[in-house]
Amino acid sequence: MACFCLLAGGSSCKGRTASKERIAVVISTLNNPWFVVLGQSAVERREALGYDAVLFDSQNTPSKEAEHFDNILASGYKAILLNPTDADGSAVNAKAAARAGIPVFCMDREINVPGACVTQILSDNYSGCISLGEYFVEVMQYRGNYVELLGLVGDNNTWARSRGFHSVVDCFDGLKMLAQQNADFDQNKAMEVMESMMQAHRDIDAVFCGNDAMAMGAYQAILAAGKQNRIKVFGFDGSDDCINAIREGKVEATGMQFPKTMARTAASLADQYIKGRRDLPKKLPVAVDLVNRQNVKNYGHFGRIEE
Amino acid sequence: MKKTIIYLVAALAALWFSFSTENLTQRRQREALKDLNADQLVEVMMQDSLAALSQRAVSLESLAAGCGDEAFARQHGRVLGIGSPTFYVVQGQLDQVQRVGDEIRGFCGGQAIVIPVKHVFGNTAREASGWFNIDDFQNTMDFNAVSAALNACIAAKLQQFSPATDGKVNYLGAVAVVDGRFPADNTLKVIAYDLNND
Numbered sequence: 001m002a003c004f005c006l007l008a009g010g011s012s013c014k015g016r017t018a019s020k021e022r023i024a025v026v027i028s029t030l031n032n033p034w035f036v037v038l039g040q041s042a043v044e045r046r047e048a049l050g051y052d053a054v055l056f057d058s059q060n061t062p063s064k065e066a067e068h069f070d071n072i073l074a075s076g077y078k079a080i081l082l083n084p085t086d087a088d089g090s091a092v093n094a095k096a097a098a099r100a101g102i103p104v105f106c107m108d109r110e111i112n113v114p115g116a117c118v119t120q121i122l123s124d125n126y127s128g129c130i131s132l133g134e135y136f137v138e139v140m141q142y143r144g145n146y147v148e149l150l151g152l153v154g155d156n157n158t159w160a161r162s163r164g165f166h167s168v169v170d171c172f173d174g175l176k177m178l179a180q181q182n183a184d185f186d187q188n189k190a191m192e193v194m195e196s197m198m199q200a201h202r203d204i205d206a207v208f209c210g211n212d213a214m215a216m217g218a219y220q221a222i223l224a225a226g227k228q229n230r231i232k233v234f235g236f237d238g239s240d241d242c243i244n245a246i247r248e249g250k251v252e253a254t255g256m257q258f259p260k261t262m263a264r265t266a267a268s269l270a271d272q273y274i275k276g277r278r279d280l281p282k283k284l285p286v287a288v289d290l291v292n293r294q295n296v297k298n299y300g301h302f303g304r305i306e307e
Numbered sequence: 308m309k310k311t312i313i314y315l316v317a318a319l320a321a322l323w324f325s326f327s328t329e330n331l332t333q334r335r336q337r338e339a340l341k342d343l344n345a346d347q348l349v350e351v352m353m354q355d356s357l358a359a360l361s362q363r364a365v366s367l368e369s370l371a372a373g374c375g376d377e378a379f380a381r382q383h384g385r386v387l388g389i390g391s392p393t394f395y396v397v398q399g400q401l402d403q404v405q406r407v408g409d410e411i412r413g414f415c416g417g418q419a420i421v422i423p424v425k426h427v428f429g430n431t432a433r434e435a436s437g438w439f440n441i442d443d444f445q446n447t448m449d450f451n452a453v454s455a456a457l458n459a460c461i462a463a464k465l466q467q468f469s470p471a472t473d474g475k476v477n478y479l480g481a482v483a484v485v486d487g488r489f490p491a492d493n494t495l496k497v498i499a500y501d502l503n504n505d
Contacts, residue, residue, distance in 0.1 A: 087446070112446050124388065126451040130429050156448055163448070167455055171426050261389060282442040285388035 020052045021078045023270060026068050028085045028109065030057040032185070032213055034239050034259060035083065037302045038108060041263035042081045049271045051078070060152075060184075062089040069093040073100045079270040080104045081263070086154045087112045103273050105266040108259065110156045114282065119269050121262045121284045125157050128255035128288025129164030129236065135253050135290055136169060136208065136234055143174030144205035147197045149190050149218060150182040151210040158182075161210045161236055161255075169208075178204060183214050190217030198225050206232040212242035212254055219250055238291060238302060246296045253292040258303050262286055343449045345456035352438045353460055357500060360436060361479055364398035367415050367495070375487040384484070387434050387441070392483035394435035397497065400477050404470040411468070411502065412494075413476065419494040422478065422502070424465035427458040432498045435481030461500065471504035478502050 023046045027039040039055050046053035056072075058065035062085045072080060073096060080097055082104050084090030094104045094116035106120035140146075148165075151158035162180075169175050178201045183190035190209065198204060198221065207222075209215040215235030222231045228250065235242045238256030245251040269280055291299050298305055365373075365383050373379030374393070380386075384393035401413030401420055409425035433439055433454040444450040470476050480497040489495075 110446055114442075114445060122447060124391070126447065126454070127430050134428065156446055159448055160451060163451065163455075167458075168426075168428050258390070265389065283388075283447065285391070285441065285447070287388065287390035287392075 020050065021274070022052045022054060022076070023079050023081065023267075024054055024056060024068075024072045024077045025081045026056045026058060026065060026072070027083045028058050028065075029060040030055075031059070032239075033241075034212070034237050034257075034302065038083060038259040038263050041260040042107065042267050045264045045267035046081075046270075049267060051271075058085050060085055062086050065090060066093055069096060073097060073102065077102060078274055081107055081266045081270060082117070083107045084109045084111050086152075087156045088154065091116050103270065105270050105273075107262050107266045108157070108257070112156070117282075118273055119266070119280045119282060119284055121266050121269070121286065123157070123257040123262070124285040124287050125160035125236075125255075125257075126164040126167075127285075128257070128290070129161045130168055131288070131290040132208075132234060132236065132253060132255050133165040133168030135292060136165070136206070137172055137175065139232060139252055140175060140206060142172050145176050145178050145201070145203050146206040146208060147178050147194075147201065147204055148180040149193060149207060149209040149214045150180060151185040151214070153182050155185075158185075158210055165208055183209075183217065185211045185213055187213040187217035187220075190214035191221045194218040194221035195225070198222070198227065198231075204231055206234065206252075208234045210236055212237035212239040215251055215254065216241055216245065219245065238289075238299065240300065240302065243291065243296060243300055246291060246293060249293070253290060256289040256291045256299055256303070258286055258288075260303055343445070343452065345449070345452040346460075348439075348453055349456040349460050352436070353457075353464075353500070356436075356438060357479065360396055360500065361398060364396040364479060366399050367397055367418055367420075370395055370397060370482070370484070371418070371489045374484045374489050380484075380487065385434055385437050387430070391434075392431075392485045393487070394431055395482050395484065396435050396479070397482055398477070398479045400475055402475050404474045404476045406468075406470060411465075411470065411476070411499075413470075413474070415478075420478075420497055421494045422465070422480065422497050422499045423462075424468060424499075425462055427462045427465075427498060429458070429483075429498075430454045431481045431483045432457050432461060432500065435483075435498075436500070458498075461498065465499060465502060468502050476502055476504060 025042045027035050043053040056068040065085045091111045091113035097104045103118045106117045179197050181193050183193045207218050212235040215233050219233050222228050233251045235254040242254050380393050384395050399415045401415050404413035411422040441450050478499050479501045480499040
């Protein structure tokens with residue numbers, strides 16, 4: 001019987017089956033349900049493949065992630081499924097693992113050093129936000145004022161999403177961005193940032209948020225200000241609360257990433273690598289679906305309904 | 308004896324590398340990739356590789372007939388990662404062509420076609436071309452920058468295009484097919500690498 005262990009602060013995993021090989025699943029944060037699904041899906045697939053899977057929470061802190069890597073490298077793990085905290089900072093950890101002969105497979109978030117990971121399985125954030133941008137333009141009918149909430153500035157996903165969105169929206173002169181600020185993919189911070197943006201700009205018609213947690217935070221601020229009928233909210237991720245908010249007419253649209261697909265693919269590729277396969281792709285994008293009020297019935301549980 | 312073998316292998320290797328050359332396009336592509344210059348990279352490919360793209364283009368008729376078939380998709384299409392559309396290079400002649408705002412509209416074998424000439428979005432042109440491999444780039448931002456540069460290059464090239472008075476235009480372009488279904492009842496969007504009245 002394989003076990004599921006969560007290591008948030010470097011504590012040891014109790015009751016692990018000694019005979020099985022171990023795989024580490026290092027997640028940037030378990031404070032966001034989307035990442036919990038990513039981590040749990042990786043663990044479940046690893047266990048189905050016959051490994052012991054141990055889940056580590058980096059608490060969005062590169063130094064915590066480094067501590068986990070120190071433990072992992074000293075403990076005889078066969079592979080690491082990594083959801084990095086930082087595109088540049090996490091590369092050091094991945095390279096250390098590579099030097100120690102432990103293959104690293106990145107999930108969802110990218111690191112900037114080619115070769116540090118065997119394969120990076122990533123959402124196609126850029127394309128997803130192009131679709132979202134096109135829908136944004138349609139909903140806004142080519143005109144209006146909007147603000148943007150960015151994620152973590154050190155994460156490539158933040159910029160891939162923002163650039164994909166702007167590659168469309170900036171082509172239309174009637175759409176004007178009044179402000180752009182980072183809220184670190186965090187719901188509470190997004191609420192605070194949105195509050196100050198609404199105080200500074202009375203004429204906001206829409207907000208584009210780099211993830212759903214921020215979209216929900218922004219919506220809370222908008223609701224508190226009584227502007228829910230004026231300001232349109234757009235998110236990205238496909239989290240359950242945002243999908244429900246689309247159903248209820250609170251949020252316009254989001255981009256559905258597929259955390260289960262990413263995690264399962266990473267786990268399967270790691271298994272193939274351990275068994276000797278070496279011709280794996282360096283990067284494997286996963287397509288993102290636009291979810292809006294027209295097609296929201298097809299989505300839920302962090303994927304398509306049938307998934 | 309051992310030394311002689313080593314010298315012989317080294318000499319053969321030197322000989323191989325002295326004759327192993329890359330063509331000009333490959334060299335320019337490599338230089339543009341080294342310190343990513345997306346505009347330069349796109350310019351190289353648009354100048355040097357359109358003819359080759361034309362060689363592997365399919366007609367809309369064959370695409371409509373074959374796009375639901377896995378073997379056809381493997382032979383002619385390109386896919387980026389998991390869950391992506393299948394991208395194809397297509398070519399043919401449009402008739403009843405009109406310029407409507409920022410689009411060229413026409414028909415090819417009865418299929419309504421729309422070609423954006425100002426707002427060119429997405430990765431269809433990049434992916435169908437097969438010119439760029441994601442693994443050759445430092446990160447996905449650089450890879451996406453190439454897509455933006457290619458779209459901008461296409462838009463700059465097509466914005467001034469005026470269809471001939473006989474309403475016939477030849478096109479070389481890219482399409483995205485989702486879930487193997489050809490949108491027969493709708494207007495098909497083609498991202499055109501090239502349009503001409505010849």
